[in-house]
Amino acid sequence: MKQGRELRGIKMAIELTENYLTNDAEKIAKEFSNKNLDKNQLRKFFDDFKLLERKLNHDFSEDNFKTKILPLIKFTKSKIAYNAGRRVSNKILVPKEFKEYFDKQINNINTIKDFKNFILHYQAIIGYFTYISEYEKENFGGRK
Secondary structure, rough: OOOOOOOEEEEOOOOOOOOHOHHHHHHHHOOOOOOOOOOHHHHHHHHHHHHHHHHHHHHOOHHHHHHHHHHHOOOOOOOHHHHHHHOOOEEEEHHHHHHHHHHHHHHHHOOOOHHHHHOOOOOOOHHHHHHHHHHHHHHOOOOO
């Protein structure tokens, strides 16, 4: 089942699959690299999510998650939108594809399990993105 798919208007959970952590993550990392996503922006939002995960670890209950953590996860969409709308020295730091992808991912976070699975996926994206942007482009004729 594809991540982010809906069935009759019901949002599907974010399933932890090998594909979600490998092929899907690598594919989206390549897209972000090709769109010149700034690596610092990629890390910035991951750090925001990790901070929320640490808060969750202090009170690991679904009720605490729904009332205190989930609203802050959803709020991250506005932070991404803000950065996608900014330019620094006439350079876009966050391409619209990043915003669109993470909007869909965040919309599908409804449980602690969804959030944990999403964090792993995001971590995989960072790993592939770093490899692609630092190694492949430098060693295979692309930009650094």
